[in-house]
């Protein structure tokens with residue numbers, strides 16, 4: 001496939017693009033992801049709100065191409081757990097990804113299949129490098145602002161959601177005494 005140079009716009013304030021439709025994940029698509037199921041059900045009863053959206057710019061599925069776009073995670077909590085993305089390994093597990101934070105305050109939660117864990121802070125101007133083999137999940141800890149990042153990864157990396165859907169992440173980011181705090185996932189199923 002011949003790929004031609006292309007120009008796209010991502011709004012620096014809200015992260016959205018006027019040149020493409022984002023993929024949207026609402027609360028109902030996150031069933032089983034938050035540790036407090038009663039809080040999840042109560043939140044969903046209020047409405048199926050938008051938790052995050054991101055772009056798939058449709059680059060070829062090739063290691064020679066670069067998939068890229070913005071990811072926007074909206075503020076809020078389910079129980080004491082901050083809004084977050086589902087999180088995934090790459091299907092080609094040793095492919096890396098880089099994120100650059102444009103707006104907001106959050107964390108990138110990461111873990112390897114072997115059980116190493118790491119979380120790094122997102123603030124505007126900070127870049128997080130996620131090496132190959134590290135599952136990754138964006139978490140928004142700001143009370144009111146969206147977390148907006150720009151990401152790039154090899155075009156052939158793919159998304160493996162199954163492992164996280166069945167096991168969960170080993171660590172969670174919850175609010176304790178008004179502050180973001182990392183705890184062991186009480187429902188981790190490894």
Ligand SMILES: O=P(O)(O)OC[C@H]1O[C@](O)(CO)[C@@H](O)[C@@H]1O
Nearest residue numbers: 054070071085086087088138151
């Ligand atoms: O549902 P998930 O795991 O967050 O996957 C979507 C995410 O994937 C990425 O596009 C890149 O891997 C993220 O920036 C985006 O938030």
